[in-house]
Amino acid sequence: MAPPITRVVLFKIASPADQAKLFEYYRPLAATATKDGKPYILSARAGPTFEDQRRQGFTVAAVTEFKNEEDMKYYDEGCETHAELKKFAKSVHEGAMMVYFRDVLAP
Numbered sequence: 001m002a003p004p005i006t007r008v009v010l011f012k013i014a015s016p017a018d019q020a021k022l023f024e025y026y027r028p029l030a031a032t033a034t035k036d037g038k039p040y041i042l043s044a045r046a047g048p049t050f051e052d053q054r055r056q057g058f059t060v061a062a063v064t065e066f067k068n069e070e071d072m073k074y075y076d077e078g079c080e081t082h083a084e085l086k087k088f089a090k091s092v093h094e095g096a097m098m099v100y101f102r103d104v105l106a107p
Contacts, residue, residue, distance in 0.1 A: 003106035004042055005066045007075075010049075010058035012095035019048055019060050022092070025085040026062055033081035040071050057095065072100060 013019050026046040033041050046062035049055045066072040075082050089096070 002068070003103045005069055005072050005100055005102055007064045007066065007072060007098065007100040009062045009064075009096060009098045011060040011062070011089060011093045012057045013059050013089075013093050015092065016048075018092040022046070022060060022085075022089060025088060029064070029081060029085070033075070033079050035071065035074050035079070040067070041075070042066060058097070 011022070013022065023046055026044055029044040030041040031039055033039065042065040044062070044064045046060065049059055049061050064075070066075065
């Protein structure tokens with residue numbers, strides 16, 4: 001079986017209150033987001049970034065894992081739970097970046 005798809009999103013959110021609210025969207029995500037009536041996100045983690053000149057203004061990092069690209073595509077295009085998260089994030093961020101990959105170092 002192929003390693004999972006790991007998705008990393010960085011946000012520039014200045015307000016600590018807005019960051020905390022975003023974390024409230026991420027906290028239950030893996031358990032409450034469903035596809036065909038079942039949870040499909042393998043894991044979801046998020047937190048504030050450490051003060052560091054290399055962070056380039058990104059204040060929040062979020063990592064989600066999916067079994068395959070099809071599940072990640074559903075997350076982007078069809079998941080109502082993620083749509084709510086995106087709606088809030090778009091209203092408070094001043095920049096975002098997303099990348100995803102399959103771990104080539106996984107056994």
